[in-house]
Amino acid sequence: MTTGRPAGYSAISSYSRVELLHLIQLQRERTIADLVTSTGLHANTVREHLQRLIDDGYVVAESEHRTTRGRPRVLYSAADGAGASSAVQQRKVKAAAERGDLLRRVMPGQQSIELDTAALHQVDAVVEDLMDAGFDPLIDEEALTIDLTPCAHAEAQAAHREVLCSVHLSLMQSVLTEAGGPLSVDGMRSSCDPTECVVQLLHAGHRQ
Incomplete structure (x- = not known):
């Protein structure tokens, strides 16, 4: 059954994305800074990979709820169909x-x-x-x-x-x-x- 995507399109064909997804599966509500530290990838690269994972329904993003001043961070969790659904x-x-x-x-x-x-x-x-x-x-x-x-x-x-x-x-x-x-x-x-x-x-x- 075809999906209309070019061969090799899969979000998890890249090991960098697999590594990011693995980290997010191990712990919910990861931040960009956390993932940069864990992988050594550049922040922009992490953002690009995360967007690809979001687009394929593997990851969900939400803004944190803050009770103090400051810009809320974006938190990334695995779309597990239970705690987080895409x-x-x-x-x-x-x-x-x-x-x-x-x-x-x-x-x-x-x-x-x-x-x-x-x-x-x-x-x-x-x-x-x-x-x-x-x-x-x-x-x-x-x-x-x-x-x-x-x-x-x-x-x-x-x-x-x-x-x-x-x-x-x-x-x-x-x-x-x-x-x-x-x-x-x-x-x-x-x-x-x-x-x-x-x-x-x-x-x-x-x-x-």
Whole structure:
């Protein structure tokens, strides 16, 4: 499914943006000064990267509430679908569900016997988000897994695999939360092959 964006557009194709997003996922309400100190990037560069992340629905910005004089700072938080919700992310989730419903209506063979409507809409949203990020996800609705092999980032950014995996798992959880439903990210299946990536989901209504 195409999004009309040029190849490589993804906000998280740049490791500098991944690093910023990781810091913001670890701690809410970050300031520009804080992120400059943590990354060593120039303030203008940080602002540009943050705007890209905001435009893609991964980060939200709000002015701090001050009780004293002075210009309020802008605080940046991860759009996790719970404590902070992005209007961009909301639109993406809604559009993904509508496209998924349409596909299932015109192609009866696409009907799921494993997942209910809410869970299907969550899958619709997370699959489209992963495709935007350069992945080619393969869903197993029975096993509740998302196979991202080969990882689009494993070789290009191999030195930062731990951070990359953490950011991507958090983004997947954010999309699932925003979509609303019984599915959540349970973790990544361990593998001896660093390029192999299979994410395990958890259904709140299924006993383990």
